[in-house]
Amino acid sequence: MRETALTESRPLQWLLIAAAVAFLALFLVLPLVAVFIEALHRGIEPLLATYADEDTLAAIYLTLIVAAITVPLNLVFGLAAAWAIAKFEFRGKSLLISLIDLPFSVSPVVSGLTFVLLFGAQGVFGSALDAWDIKIIFAVPGIVLATIFVTFPFIARELIPLMQEQGTSEEEAALTLGASGLRTFMTVTLPNVRWALLYGVLLCNARAMGEFGAVSVVSGHIRGLTNTMPLQVEILYNEYNFVGAFAVSALLAGLALVTLVAKSILEWRHAEGLSTGRRH
Numbered sequence: 001m002r003e004t005a006l007t008e009s010r011p012l013q014w015l016l017i018a019a020a021v022a023f024l025a026l027f028l029v030l031p032l033v034a035v036f037i038e039a040l041h042r043g044i045e046p047l048l049a050t051y052a053d054e055d056t057l058a059a060i061y062l063t064l065i066v067a068a069i070t071v072p073l074n075l076v077f078g079l080a081a082a083w084a085i086a087k088f089e090f091r092g093k094s095l096l097i098s099l100i101d102l103p104f105s106v107s108p109v110v111s112g113l114t115f116v117l118l119f120g121a122q123g124v125f126g127s128a129l130d131a132w133d134i135k136i137i138f139a140v141p142g143i144v145l146a147t148i149f150v151t152f153p154f155i156a157r158e159l160i161p162l163m164q165e166q167g168t169s170e171e172e173a174a175l176t177l178g179a180s181g182l183r184t185f186m187t188v189t190l191p192n193v194r195w196a197l198l199y200g201v202l203l204c205n206a207r208a209m210g211e212f213g214a215v216s217v218v219s220g221h222i223r224g225l226t227n228t229m230p231l232q233v234e235i236l237y238n239e240y241n242f243v244g245a246f247a248v249s250a251l252l253a254g255l256a257l258v259t260l261v262a263k264s265i266l267e268w269r270h271a272e273g274l275s276t277g278r279r280h
Contacts (some may be wrong), residue, residue, distance in 0.1 A: 036253070046243045078154075082193075118135050145218070147214070155204050159197060188251070199263060212231070230252070
């Protein structure tokens with residue numbers, strides 16, 4: 001084999017691999033395994049009893065509802081923002097990119113507090129909302145807003161680099177041949193980014209279901225009403241109901257594993273599609 005500048009000795013390769021595997025096992029795999037062990041160490045009946053609890057069921061239902069609202073809205077925003085940034089030149093483009101990245105640099109707790117200052121009883125719009133009997137903070141709308149804020153970069157950030165790399169030549173060709181803007185988007189732009197779009201949706205959904213900081217600030221921790229699954233874990237743990245806390249944690253971890261498997265499948269399908277395209 002021809003030596004290159006990147007060729008390392010076999011012992012060094014094994015050392016680096018062993019270090020990486022040990023780090024992953026210690027900080028990722030073992031905590032995950034511990035969650036499932038703690039959830040099941042008293043048997044299956046306490047686990048099922050936790051899932052049958054009304055407050056836990058309400059937390060699961062609310063988490064799914066918030067994700068079901070958040071992901072489609074971020075999907076529309078991510079597509080629109082990525083299309084505008086990658087395909088057009090306009091003033092304020094750099095500012096828009098910076099705003100998309102804003103949730104990555106702002107603490108979720110701070111973002112939740114911002115919504116409280118805006119829509120809380122003593123907030124900027126608090127009196128107007130109270131006059132119309134509209135409740136946002138300590139209610140489901142506030143949880144949805146906070147979740148949208150912390151998750152909206154995921155889809156856009158997956159699409160923007162890919163769309164910029166693809167350029168506009170295919171869309172221009174379709175428009176030249178007489179296709180409308182909508183038809184061009186549906187038959188040219190969308191198929192070209194479908195894998196990145198699905199990948200961004202998976203990441204957005206995983207973060208939406210697991211968000212704690214921002215939701216904790218705006219929820220009010222009202223049992224059976226505004227507690228999502230992460231908040232329910234905190235409540236059960238603080239009450240020394242460790243089996244219940246780990247049972248809900250195991251469900252969250254299971255959803256995360258499903259997301260990971262779906263992500264791996266998408267990456268495999270995407271790589272397979274690229275290799276097929278090269279052969280043709």
